[in-house]
Amino acid sequence: MELTTTLSRDLVLQLSKGLGEPEWLLNQRLAAWETFVKLPYPTTRTEEWKYTDISGVPFESLAPEQPRGRKGPIPEAVQARIAQAELAGYAVFVGSDLVHVELPEAYRAQGVIFTSLHEALKERPDLVKDNLFRTVNWNDLVGPQARRPENSKIPALNAALFTHGVFLYVPKEVEFSKPIGVFKYLEGGYLSGSRTLIVGDENSQAVYIEEYVSPSQVAPSVNTSATEIVLKQGAKVRHAHIQLLGQGFYHFHRQRALLERDAALNDLVVNMGASLSRAEVQSEMLGPGSASEMLGLYFTTGTQHVDHYTLQHHVADHAYSDVLYKGAAKDQSRTVYAGLIKVEQGAQKTDAYQTNRNLLLSEDARADSVPQLEIGANDVKCSHGSSTAPVAPEELFYLMSRGLPRHMAQQILVKGHMADVLTRIPIEPLRQHIESIIEEKVRV
Amino acid sequence: MANELEIRNLHARIVDGEAILKGVNLVVPKGQIHAVMGPNGAGKSTLGKVIAGDPGYEVTQGDILVDGESILELGPDERARKGLFLAFQYPVEVPGVSNANFLRLALQAKRGEEVSVSEFYAKLQKALETLEWDESILTRYLNDGFSGGEKKRNEIMHMMVLEPTYAILDETDSGLDIDALKLVAKGVNAMRGPNFGALLITHYQRILNYIVPDAVHVMIDGRIVTSGGPELAMKLEEQGYDWVKELAVAN
Numbered sequence: 001m002e003l004t005t006t007l008s009r010d011l012v013l014q015l016s017k018g019l020g021e022p023e024w025l026l027n028q029r030l031a032a033w034e035t036f037v038k039l040p041y042p043t044t045r046t047e048e049w050k051y052t053d054i055s056g057v058p059f060e061s062l063a064p065e066q067p068r069g070r071k072g073p074i075p076e077a078v079q080a081r082i083a084q085a086e087l088a089g090y091a092v093f094v095g096s097d098l099v100h101v102e103l104p105e106a107y108r109a110q111g112v113i114f115t116s117l118h119e120a121l122k123e124r125p126d127l128v129k130d131n132l133f134r135t136v137n138w139n140d141l142v143g144p145q146a147r148r149p150e151n152s153k154i155p156a157l158n159a160a161l162f163t164h165g166v167f168l169y170v171p172k173e174v175e176f177s178k179p180i181g182v183f184k185y186l187e188g189g190y191l192s193g194s195r196t197l198i199v200g201d202e203n204s205q206a207v208y209i210e211e212y213v214s215p216s217q218v219a220p221s222v223n224t225s226a227t228e229i230v231l232k233q234g235a236k237v238r239h240a241h242i243q244l245l246g247q248g249f250y251h252f253h254r255q256r257a258l259l260e261r262d263a264a265l266n267d268l269v270v271n272m273g274a275s276l277s278r279a280e281v282q283s284e285m286l287g288p289g290s291a292s293e294m295l296g297l298y299f300t301t302g303t304q305h306v307d308h309y310t311l312q313h314h315v316a317d318h319a320y321s322d323v324l325y326k327g328a329a330k331d332q333s334r335t336v337y338a339g340l341i342k343v344e345q346g347a348q349k350t351d352a353y354q355t356n357r358n359l360l361l362s363e364d365a366r367a368d369s370v371p372q373l374e375i376g377a378n379d380v381k382c383s384h385g386s387s388t389a390p391v392a393p394e395e396l397f398y399l400m401s402r403g404l405p406r407h408m409a410q411q412i413l414v415k416g417h418m419a420d421v422l423t424r425i426p427i428e429p430l431r432q433h434i435e436s437i438i439e440e441k442v443r444v
Numbered sequence: 445m446a447n448e449l450e451i452r453n454l455h456a457r458i459v460d461g462e463a464i465l466k467g468v469n470l471v472v473p474k475g476q477i478h479a480v481m482g483p484n485g486a487g488k489s490t491l492g493k494v495i496a497g498d499p500g501y502e503v504t505q506g507d508i509l510v511d512g513e514s515i516l517e518l519g520p521d522e523r524a525r526k527g528l529f530l531a532f533q534y535p536v537e538v539p540g541v542s543n544a545n546f547l548r549l550a551l552q553a554k555r556g557e558e559v560s561v562s563e564f565y566a567k568l569q570k571a572l573e574t575l576e577w578d579e580s581i582l583t584r585y586l587n588d589g590f591s592g593g594e595k596k597r598n599e600i601m602h603m604m605v606l607e608p609t610y611a612i613l614d615e616t617d618s619g620l621d622i623d624a625l626k627l628v629a630k631g632v633n634a635m636r637g638p639n640f641g642a643l644l645i646t647h648y649q650r651i652l653n654y655i656v657p658d659a660v661h662v663m664i665d666g667r668i669v670t671s672g673g674p675e676l677a678m679k680l681e682e683q684g685y686d687w688v689k690e691l692a693v694a695n
Contacts, residue, residue: 393500398536401496402546402602403524403554412541412549419540419585 005060006191009033012160018067019118019163022125028133032159035138039153046148051336051368052278052307057250058191058220059157065190067163070097077213078183085209086429088178089114094185095192096163103180110174117165117195127169131199133159135228135256135284142256142282143311143342144372154252158193158224165195170204170235179207179238179427188218188248196227200235200263209430211242212273218248227255231263233287240268240430243277244437247302251277259319261287268425269325271298271306272437282311285319285347295421296325297434299414299441300333300365310339312354314347317377323354326421328414329365330442338370341384345376354384359417361391361410411442446512447474449495449528449610449641455505456494464490466666467506472610472641474511477632479644479652481677482663483685488645489533491663492614495643496530497523510610525554527609531599531616537587543598544568544582547605554606564605571604574634575627593624600631611635611642617651629654649681664692 012033016026041059042049074082074092082090089103091114098116113120113127120128138156145151166182186192198208212223223245231237237257245251251274257265269279283292298306312321327335337356358367369386391413399409415422415438425431451470457463464487472478482488494501495508497520507514510526518526538546547568551559572579575597587595596616603611616628632642632655644657652660652674660676661668664685669692670676680688 392536394498395536395538397493397496397498397500397520398532399538399546400520401524401530401532402550402606403521404550405521405553406519408549408553409521412538412546416538416540416585422540 006063007060007161011064015066015161015163021118022121024129025121025132029160032138032156035152036156036160039156040150041153042148042150046150048145048148048151048309048338051334052276052305054250054276057222057276059222062189062191062220062222064161065096065163065192067096070094070099072099074100075185075213078185081183081211081433082181084429084433085181086178087181088176090181090183091116091166092183092185093164093194095187095190098164107174107176111171112174113167113169114180115167117167117197120167124169127199128167128197131197131228131230132195134230135258136226136254142284142313143340154224155226155254158195158226161191162193162195162224162226165197168198168206168208170200170206172201173203175205176207179209179430182208182210184210184212186212186214186221186223186245186249188214188221188246191222193224196225198227198229198237198239200229200231200237202232203234205236207238207427209240209242211244212251213244214246214249216246218246220248220250222250223252225251225253227253229255229257229265231257231259231265233260234262235260236264238266238427240270241279242270243273243279245273245277247275249274249277253277253279255280256282256284257292258284258286259290259292262289263287264291266293267295269296269308270434270437271296271308272441274304276305278307278309280309282313283321284313284315285321286315288316288318290316291320292322293424294321294323295424296323296327296337297418297421298325298327298335299329299438300327300335301330301441302333303331304333307336308338310354312339312341312352314341314343314350314352317346317348317350319347320351321353323356324421324424325356326358326418327367328359328361328417329367330361332362332364334365335367337368337386338372339384340372340374341382343375343377343380343382347377348379350377350380350382352380352382356386357417358388359391359414360388361414407442411439414438414442446509448472448511449643450509451491451495451506452509453506454491454494454503454508456490456501456503459500459502463504464501464666465494468663468666468668470661470668472643474609474641475638476658477636477642477644477655478659478661479646479657479677480661480663481646481649481680483689484647486663487666488663489614492530492612492643492645495612496520496528521553524608525556529603529606529608529611531603531611531613533614533618535587535595535599537589539585539588541586542583543586546586547602550602551606567605571601571631574604575601575631577601592619593621596620596628597624600628604631604635609639609641611640612645613642614645615647617646617648625651626654649677652677662688664689667692
């Protein structure tokens, strides 16, 4: 039980004022604050949090991170990634401060908006107001989360106290050939929160890579992120959430995408860092012909704990979704995956798949997997499956007998285990980046 | 320094299980190829795996020496770096890593230093030529979706590139048609020379028509019961294993 708290309603007021926010946004923050105060934290008795204990997470004892108006420099680790990533445009945050953003004029001329959420509030207040808190908020849960209101606790905290964010608007018919990259560098020691709002207008196409980085060891730190994706008819977005935070971080991500007719989302979650992290990814197929591919990769070492939740919510008929989450756990680390395919009554001809596979590299590592189906229509194709298995000793022996030391043999087996996800990442620099992260992690 | 692979009174069992090797004595001098023949269940494949350091087995007595030095305490990777190679009967499929990339990593690990791309490809080219094989095998994932014959041929290619001092070929001939068998034999014969010794584990005499061994050993129930020249393999082919089994019982 927290007896003292660094958080208060005054803090919400002060933050909103400092950021020069319009009244409607302040009111939303205050409503979120009320919800936050009212709700208990999820515990391991909360079905969705059964395998993840957050009782030790210092949500209310850390100083809330505040904007400090820094304009640079871009941290070295981020510079290296930018040089490698072959991006169309990018933004870099250090803490709450947007230190750099760039997008070629050609895109801006076509009406693309790629800027901080607070800048966008000035440029296109209508677009922001219509969409912010539309998919991730504190009172509109879907799927099994809706049964237990404490699932709103952390998103309410994020909504009340987020300090920064990104807004991407891709106008009708506009197509990006290269990715947009957003790098969030957190120094650690704070309670941080950010939001992302992506609106793809009709028949637009974009690739958005969001990456969280920090020093490899930090004082206890909490980060919450909320990503909202709204895809109009025929819009296509490829989205990646890459979490490489250092030890000491507790990271909580919630994402929800709305897909209208023929819209397509290709989503990727890469959860490699932090002491404890949870990523919730939800896709709602609201229009016929919509499609959501949801890929996940995670690899834990030491005493790391990662938790994943996916929801494939089929509201419309003739839609497609495919979840493929693959993970590996080493040392005493732990991974969790839970996912639901929920097919509503009218969603005939749904095509939905869900697979989770886990590889254990040591006897003390553990993976829990809970795939679920809830099908309300009778003419659908759905399947789900999960497996958890230790590295086969004969595979390790085979590779080592060719001269490879154990860690290299394990590295190859982890990459092999993840190969079918990796080959579904068509962005070559991103795939190489992820492969090198895996290689580094096995070596440690 | 002895120039040989020596198996000295080797006893081994499955970890916490049944004893398989019950006192194997065998010497393969560098420059020679020896065949180990025997019926199913004699322990031939176990012998190969134990020499290579399979952690699924434990040595309870005896020793394995490479050029006079015991390797019992070494892991499988360290044994490979000492010059041993095991061509697996059932090579493992590993998606996600290409055959060539894996082999380059292995060669570098074995040598403990970077191997230039040009040197590596020169070695690959030579092996492919001998094995009459297409380059496309290099970019495919390691053994992934390979046919049985391709897997065996690939083991020989790995051997040719890694250039071990002592190779153990575990039933590399089984399941091969005659053309594939000839190619595998061609690969092994290409390795023949004063700096290469091999132990050819086989159930059938057939491969010995193409790789003429310097010696043949017959293994029954975890022991070598008789040894001889290539003519011993012919005799086994004609008369089967029953007479050797009787010999084993008599011993």
